[in-house]
Amino acid sequence: MLKSGDRSFQPFKGRTMAMIFAKPSMRTRVSFETGFFLLGGHAVYLGPDDIQMGKREETRDVARVLSGYNDIIMARVFAHQDILDLAAYASVPVINGLTDYNHPCQIMADALTIIEHIGHLEGTKVVYIGDGNNIVHSWLLLASIVPFHFVCACPRGFEPDEKTVEKARSAGISKIEITNDPKEAVKGADVVYSDVWASMGQKDEAEYRKQRFQGFQVDEALMEIAGPKAYFMHCLPAERGVEVTDGVIEAPNSIVFPQAENRMHAQNAIMLHLFGL
Incomplete structure (x- = not known):
């Protein structure tokens, strides 16, 4: 449907996604943000300086705060443990956008x-x-x-x-x-x-x-x-x-x-x- 230009399928209407980027990336950001938007949703980009997860604020706190605002969280991080901690403390789905361990x-x-x-x-x-x-x-x-x-x-x-x-x-x-x-x-x-x-x-x-x-x-x-x-x-x-x-x-x-x-x-x-x- 998306390839044909059909924009009638809007299952994510009214939903928001928080995107955490400890590691910057063109493809990961644009593919998630555009894909979520084309299906009716709104994505929020949080760059390396916006959160400093694990330094300025503990990962478990970030997970619970973002869960209160968003329907889903995507994170692209260095340490694989960070994605595991996010998933453990978030009350919404967490997507692994890349870690040093896997992609x-x-x-x-x-x-x-x-x-x-x-x-x-x-x-x-x-x-x-x-x-x-x-x-x-x-x-x-x-x-x-x-x-x-x-x-x-x-x-x-x-x-x-x-x-x-x-x-x-x-x-x-x-x-x-x-x-x-x-x-x-x-x-x-x-x-x-x-x-x-x-x-x-x-x-x-x-x-x-x-x-x-x-x-x-x-x-x-x-x-x-x-x-x-x-x-x-x-x-x-x-x-x-x-x-x-x-x-x-x-x-x-x-x-x-x-x-x-x-x-x-x-x-x-x-x-x-x-x-x-």
Whole structure:
């Protein structure tokens, strides 16, 4: 309905959402704020200087105050414990807009994108190349629920959290591989996925990481090994010429921008679900 320009569906009319941003973000802010507005609601942006959660005011106090004003809270934070504390003390639904540990809204958008382009997520081979970060943790958590083949190719010392890997493997639903060989990893991939090598809060490590991640750039040669049917995905923002070449992002099999748009649609679906609509 939204893609067709139909604005008659207004299930969030009269509802408000508080958006807490300890970490700034273009996509997360615009996709949540626009999506909530297009469905009839009003979103309030609270930036890093508006709250200083955990410093100027305790997280449990923020949760209870915002619950009194709003129907839902979305938070994009550093420490995963902050989102858990918000959820524990809030009396309204709390959405994880990203933590240092995971990024579930992104992976819901990714799943939607794969379903749109391949027709199904089950049974696909998704190969992530780069740092074993919060995106990888969310892929692993999804793999403990939906059956597909997930491979994370990362340099030694940059593997994802061992407990999360074990959780995904012990679910016995998906094939999980952690490797240090990107060329071997991408063979037969349906999706090749990349992310920045130095996330927010790691920019002082950027040069060191560039050295350690040599050979892990997704370039045309790597996509050729993956094969002509492999799609390229990236959660953005991308450092073109670092973790991915400009040519790969701009190639016909890159679905990076439909993927970015699907953040809004996936998040709208999450909020509809949380409201029981």
